[in-house]
Amino acid sequence: MGGLFGVVSKEDCVTDVYFGTDYHSHLGTSRGGMAIWGGSSFNRSIHNIENTPFRAKFDAELSNIKGTMGIGCISDTEPQPLTVRSHLGQYAITTVGKINNLDQIAAKEFSTQKSIHFMETSKGSINPTELVSVIIDHENSFKEGLLKAQELIEGSCSVLLLTPRGIYASRDKLGRTPLIIGEKEGSYCVSSESCTFANLGYSFSYELGPGEIILLTPEGIEKIAPPRDKMQICAFLWVYYGYPSSTYEGMNVEVMRNRNGAALAKGDNVKIDMVSGIPDSGVGHAIGYSNQSKVPYGRPFIKYTPTWSRSFMPQNQDIRNLVARMKLMPIPEIVTGKSLLFCDDSIVRGTQLRETVDLLYRCKAREVHIRPACPPLVFGCKFLNFSVSRSEMDLAARQAIIELEGKEPESIAEYCDPSTEQYNCMVDCICKRLNFSTLKYQNIHDMVDAIGIGREKICTYCWNGKEL
Ligand code: SF4
Structure with missing residues (x-):
């Protein structure tokens, strides 16, 4: 299934991103990744976590990374986060969900833009997170791009997008997966699982509604697009996938x-x-x-x-x-x-x-x-x-x-x-x-x-x- 975590802070936040991402390890088995904004570029690292826990894989790198904003993910499928440079600027992106019409969207891209290409994964498929970044880059702003992705994607797709300004968080259109905001003095985090909050010193601040988009900066939460009316959150989060100390929609x-x-x-x-x-x-x-x-x-x-x-x-x-x-x-x-x-x-x-x-x-x-x-x-x-x-x-x-x-x-x-x-x-x-x-x-x-x-x-x- 996979899980996402991100932090924006007035101070170095690498340790929070590392532990917060690690606290999503019950949600995926394939790849773990982090991208930290270091002021002029991203420090990005992805590891295979099929046989070794996330923390063990990233432990050695930690002391060399510094930054006040970062995102991380535990992925069941593709390697992420990806780092991108486009007309919208530099950004790092990570997603959770399932894009059922991935091939149709890609085929449409090829038929309308000859110059477009996607990197093939080792299994010969397109990385779904890369596809989302391409959808976003067609538009004139991150807001328009994230809304376009919600409109085009069949299935579900929640996104964290780290820019030099802050983290855009976009919950999937029907809210099948959660995105929850925590806060502490000088920092905000966004998390699939609220079980990350207590030990990292965060307290609950806000839960995104279905399809809602926000921009998270060290100063606070900026509402970018309002929540939609209909929700279809996954019941299995409570029955099986969720960690016992997590809370979604107040339960x-x-x-x-x-x-x-x-x-x-x-x-x-x-x-x-x-x-x-x-x-x-x-x-x-x-x-x-x-x-x-x-x-x-x-x-x-x-x-x-x-x-x-x-x-x-x-x-x-x-x-x-x-x-x-x-x-x-x-x-x-x-x-x-x-x-x-x-x-x-x-x-x-x-x-x-x-x-x-x-x-x-x-x-x-x-x-x-x-x-x-x-x-x-x-x-x-x-x-x-x-x-x-x-x-x-x-x-x-x-x-x-x-x-x-x-x-x-x-x-x-x-x-x-x-x-x-x-x-x-x-x-x-x-x-x-x-x-x-x-x-x-x-x-x-x-x-x-x-x-x-x-x-x-x-x-x-x-x-x-x-x-x-
Ligand atoms: S309730 Fe079942 S079908 Fe619906 S999102 Fe969860 S696992 Fe999928």
């Missing part, structure tokens, strides 16, 4: 997870000895479940963090499965003979969860009940890029539907509706395939209520296929 991630888990427990009458969360994002939901059900919370297995510290997995599926297996250590003394209930954020393919459950049975668990914190995932996301592929046909729910129907049905609307027989058959099928004792998913209404910002503002496409 903290951990608080939402506790509320969501409590709602899951209401009306659930399964007899169990212990509630637990699949680390890390299942834990907040499980604590809510435990508090509501009055069944004690416990840790039947522990994540081995000294060397497996990152919450995301490598890109390769086989290595990812191996890492997932090696990371979790069961405690047989707690598991043996017990009926355990686990909250997990979601079930994507279900392969890792099945392996975890098999491990618990090998440790002589009596029963293993699974309670995902969101409804069955039925549609792949069209709006954000994820490091872990969520191709539609790989989803456990889609696999179950194909098994039940013998082929991909023309309509899957009934399978998205918990009141139908088809939905119940699909859940039973997933439960059997993954070897759970029972399986009960959260329903969309309780999940959206737990977020609590108004259901019309929340994207729920991956559960019901509905979009604005």
Whole structure:
């Protein structure tokens, strides 16, 4: 998915950019980058973070970089930030999102301007951030360029653009990803995740609305373009991607997870000895479940963090499965003979969860009940890029539907509706395939209520296929 961070300050801000960017490491696995404005040019650095954490890669360079303004990113896809010199001046740019019509926009550029070219990435594709910079450079100002990018791009694209004047921050048109402003004496920061604020001394100042553009300078926030009316912020930020200490649209991630888990427990009458969360994002939901059900919370297995510290997995599926297996250590003394209930954020393919459950049975668990914190995932996301592929046909729910129907049905609307027989058959099928004792998913209404910002503002496409 990726995350952005930037600082403007009256003093050197390199350390803040470094730590603030690093605090987005749970959002991406591919590339990390920083660009610092040094007064006459940018000091820019990008590293591969697939096997080494961001901080370890940038640590050695830090003492040589100085500057009072900078941006950084954790990217799941392309190398960024890019530095550019155009008729608008020098700038550095970084983006988060997914440009679905990238090829069409590029083709239009080629057909109207023969002199245009894009650098090819190692995979032969166009760097989406470069495409955004080209769109911007066609216009007469950064404001016009950022608005043009919002107009042309299908999917989503939030942008930080560092200029000698300050940082332009542009939230994607429907606000699928957040951009939040923090402030402290002499400095402002802009961040995808507000969990960056506390330890760097910032306090919440402002959250951009959908499509809103601001210019951040050490003197304050200048409004460049107003927010749009409609919002479709990603519900998965609360369910899975967001860090527990982050808050978007006034709702903290951990608080939402506790509320969501409590709602899951209401009306659930399964007899169990212990509630637990699949680390890390299942834990907040499980604590809510435990508090509501009055069944004690416990840790039947522990994540081995000294060397497996990152919450995301490598890109390769086989290595990812191996890492997932090696990371979790069961405690047989707690598991043996017990009926355990686990909250997990979601079930994507279900392969890792099945392996975890098999491990618990090998440790002589009596029963293993699974309670995902969101409804069955039925549609792949069209709006954000994820490091872990969520191709539609790989989803456990889609696999179950194909098994039940013998082929991909023309309509899957009934399978998205918990009141139908088809939905119940699909859940039973997933439960059997993954070897759970029972399986009960959260329903969309309780999940959206737990977020609590108004259901019309929340994207729920991956559960019901509905979009604005
Ligand atoms: S489709 Fe799902 S993952 Fe994608 S933005 Fe919507 S809620 Fe988030």
